Amino acid sequence: MRPADNTNELIKKLQLKASADLDKRVHDDISRALAESQKTASVGTRPNIWRTIMRSPITKLAAVAVIIVACVIGLSLWRTTGSGIALADVLARVEQVKAFRCKSSATINPGKPDGVEFRGSSVFSQEYGSKHTLEARAPNGGWEPVGERYFYPQKKMFVQIGHPIKTYFRWEVDDAEAQEQQESLSQYIDPGKLLKDIMACKYETLGRSIINGVEVEGFRTTDPNCRSSFSRSLIKDPQAEHDVKIWVDVKTRLPVKCEDFASGLDEMENPGIIQCITTDFEWDVPVTAAEFEPPGVPDGYAVVNARPEPSDEEAAIQGLRQCVALFGKYLESIGDGTEATEIIFLAIEKSEAPAVLRLKEKVKELMEDKKLDRVRRAGWPLRRLIWFYVRLMQDKKDPAYYGKTVTPKDADKVLLRWKLSENKYRVIFGDLRAETVSPGKLAELEKALQKW
Amino acid sequence: MLEDKLLIWKFNRGNRDVLRAIYEKYKDDLVTLAAALLTDISSAEDVVHDVFVSFIESTEKFRLTGSLKGYLATCVANNARNRNKARRRHHKIALDNADPAGADSNSPEFSALFGEQLRQLARALGQLPYEQREALLLHSYSGMKFKAIARQQGVSINTAQGRYRYALDKLRSILDGEARK
Numbered sequence: 122m123r124p125a126d127n128t129n130e131l132i133k134k135l136q137l138k139a140s141a142d143l144d145k146r147v148h149d150d151i152s153r154a155l156a157e158s159q160k161t162a163s164v165g166t167r168p169n170i171w172r173t174i175m176r177s178p179i180t181k182l183a184a185v186a187v188i189i190v191a192c193v194i195g196l197s198l199w200r201t202t203g204s205g206i207a208l209a210d211v212l213a214r215v216e217q218v219k220a221f222r223c224k225s226s227a228t229i230n231p232g233k234p235d236g237v238e239f240r241g242s243s244v245f246s247q248e249y250g251s252k253h254t255l256e257a258r259a260p261n262g263g264w265e266p267v268g269e270r271y272f273y274p275q276k277k278m279f280v281q282i283g284h285p286i287k288t289y290f291r292w293e294v295d296d297a298e299a300q301e302q303q304e305s306l307s308q309y310i311d312p313g314k315l316l317k318d319i320m321a322c323k324y325e326t327l328g329r330s331i332i333n334g335v336e337v338e339g340f341r342t343t344d345p346n347c348r349s350s351f352s353r354s355l356i357k358d359p360q361a362e363h364d365v366k367i368w369v370d371v372k373t374r375l376p377v378k379c380e381d382f383a384s385g386l387d388e389m390e391n392p393g394i395i396q397c398i399t400t401d402f403e404w405d406v407p408v409t410a411a412e413f414e415p416p417g418v419p420d421g422y423a424v425v426n427a428r429p430e431p432s433d434e435e436a437a438i439q440g441l442r443q444c445v446a447l448f449g450k451y452l453e454s455i456g457d458g459t460e461a462t463e464i465i466f467l468a469i470e471k472s473e474a475p476a477v478l479r480l481k482e483k484v485k486e487l488m489e490d491k492k493l494d495r496v497r498r499a500g501w502p503l504r505r506l507i508w509f510y511v512r513l514m515q516d517k518k519d520p521a522y523y524g525k526t527v528t529p530k531d532a533d534k535v536l537l538r539w540k541l542s543e544n545k546y547r548v549i550f551g552d553l554r555a556e557t558v559s560p561g562k563l564a565e566l567e568k569a570l571q572k573w
Numbered sequence: 574m575l576e577d578k579l580l581i582w583k584f585n586r587g588n589r590d591v592l593r594a595i596y597e598k599y600k601d602d603l604v605t606l607a608a609a610l611l612t613d614i615s616s617a618e619d620v621v622h623d624v625f626v627s628f629i630e631s632t633e634k635f636r637l638t639g640s641l642k643g644y645l646a647t648c649v650a651n652n653a654r655n656r657n658k659a660r661r662r663h664h665k666i667a668l669d670n671a672d673p674a675g676a677d678s679n680s681p682e683f684s685a686l687f688g689e690q691l692r693q694l695a696r697a698l699g700q701l702p703y704e705q706r707e708a709l710l711l712h713s714y715s716g717m718k719f720k721a722i723a724r725q726q727g728v729s730i731n732t733a734q735g736r737y738r739y740a741l742d743k744l745r746s747i748l749d750g751e752a753r754k
Contacts (some may be wrong), residue, residue: 128744131694132713137608139600143618147600147625151592154629 122160161386220246224401231396240264244406249413257358272413282320282422289422327366337368337377361385375404376425394524432509437537438553440506444524449474450504451524451536455510464507465500513539519546527551535566576584577641592629599642602715603649609710610653610697620656624648647725650707657703697747705740712737 222244229234250272254265273281281290327339342365361383368378369530381397402518418424444451452468469477480499513520519540527534531551536550546563549555558566581599584591600621607617624645633746696704704726711725713719 128694128741128748131711133603135609135694135714137614139603139604139621140618143600143604143622146622148593149597150622150626151589152631154592156588242736336735396754563662 148179193330211369211374211376218405218517219248220406221242222242222401222406223399225396225397225399227397231395239267244335246408246413249408249410254414266479269416271413276415278415282416282419283336289418291423291424311466329371330368332368332377335377336371338371338505339368341366347565373404400461409564432512434509434549434555435549436502436505437509438555440509441504441549441553445529446478446482447474447480447499448472450528453525455522455524465503466496467497469500508535515573526570534562535570581641589629595641595703597627599645603645606646606710606714607649609695609698609714610707611656612695616656620649620652623652629695642715643717643721646717647721648712650711650725654703654707676728693748695722697744700747702742703744705736705743708733708736709740709744
């Protein structure tokens with residue numbers, strides 16, 4: 122035995138191996154638990170992603186934003202469904218509308234124990250902007266406020282209030298962004314956009330029906346291109362089923378009800394059902410500027426002044442730059458379906474690059490609950506890169522990423538590319554220079570990549 | 574331990590597959606800790622099995638925070654302590670005496686598993702009062718802070734530190750004695 126002053130070191134050397142019998146026992150138990158949880162999932166008690174998100178204070182604000190925006194999905198959906206003459210009439214009528222109100226509801230896994238239910242109301246004005254409020258079903262069966270979102274084109278400002286996290290989020294937009302938002306707001310009366318959407322969708326007529334005593338005509342599409350952004354954000358399954366309906370008042374030629382149903386697997390590969398309904402439209406309602414005034418900061422709410430950071434080409438380049446700064450090379454993969462957080466954490470965990478080691482050293486001293494936040498902050502540009510790539514995939518922009526083989530020194534190698542139009546591709550090279558090229562040139566560049 | 578952060582993050586999102594990764598990562602350390610606490614291999618494996626069964630069953634009931642390794646070590650220590658108490662009751666041994674399980678550390682199986690080099694240490698550990706052995710192993714082997722050990726043992730930090738120091742001194746004394754033989 123070594124001298125006793127080495128006792129502590131000796132204790133650290135104690136090492137037994139778990140037996141094969143223990144391995145089997147534990148793995149069998151885990152398998153049983155997995156089988157049971159899958160069985161339970163069929164009756165809907167597995168945690169769904171949105172319940173998880175709403176439990177997390179970190180993600181609540183983002184969730185509130187998505188859900189509030191989702192309140193208006195019906196309004197954009199009806200642009201993309203419908204039939205020739207009837208919808209042309211609808212379009213003509215809506216073009217004249219200056220302001221309207223509507224109510225929306227969104228239910229995830231309706232009727233199941235893990236179901237999450239939201240409801241919201243919206244008012245739009247060409248002149249004053251928009252206002253949305255959102256509530257969630259409370260455990261006691263009542264409704265509790267989740268958030269509010271305001272856009273003021275004249276003040277070029279957004280305000281978003283997250284009630285569960287007591288945060289008052291406010292950011293200003295520049296002229297271009299304000300214009301973009303305003304155009305986005307009035308897109309539903311853009312005849313060109315409408316016609317394009319109709320031509321891109323296969324639809325059928327549902328004939329006539331009565332909704333709340335109003336005679337309506339229905340149109341239906343199961344074309345996945347007509348998916349709402351809300352169901353798109355939740356149901357990741359390419360095999361998911363979609364069913365979008367719009368009901369139009371046969372007298373006024375204005376929408377009465379929009380329905381969006383999607384069924385498939387969510388990002389955790391749990392089966393999920395999303396049902397969104399927009400109804401109670403009030404067209405051409407009188408509105409006043411006062412109704413759209415920014416609300417004050419509620420007592421006890423933290424104020425966050427910020428600008429939303431877009432996930433665009435510039436963000437992608439910043440993210441790639443951050444890869445090099447942290448890891449000394451590019452991430453090997455950014456779009457294989459793995460979540461951004463997971464990609465970044467794994468990359469940081471595996472890396473022994475000096476910057477990563479410094480980061481690890483810094484977080485070591487932090488309190489447990491601060492460590493994740495610190496790593497998240499360091500990885501923020503990477504998240505925007507990953508989100509950008511995911512959006513390119515979602516928008517079917519034919520993206521490709523070659524971080525596995527291309528290094529920062531490969532100035533002429535294609536690192537990331539995506540389609541701009543039929544005749545143009547955007548390419549970010551290994552040295553982070555960006556260029557627009559023809560499909561032929563891209564093929565040439567990528568051929569060289571294969572040889573290399 | 575960012576990998577642990579990722580495991581915890583996945584666990585808290587209801588991903589049960591992550592339990593396999595957690596088990597594979599910590600099984601040997603946990604079996605070693607339990608064996609050193611109880612000086613009994615088969616009981617040690619039962620402890621780790623029990624801990625993981627509870628862990629599996631609790632995936633939807635709580636959220637993990639803090640250190641994953643520390644959490645599992647605490648679970649093992651709690652379970653081992655309960656077993657130790659039960660065993661003591663069974664053998665009607667006074668609490669202040671050395672743990673009777675220490676005798677098991679002389680067994681050929683225990684020696685063979687730990688290796689000859691560590692056999693004496695394992696036997697010496699078995700001669701320590703249980704609470705002292707626990708404080709020593711949780712600090713020296715599992716890397717837990719005294720604050721956490723104190724909370725786990727339900728005593729003050731000073732007491733936990735005291736137990737650790739007594740354990741270390743006694744262990745040194747036993748090992749020195751063995752070395753002189």
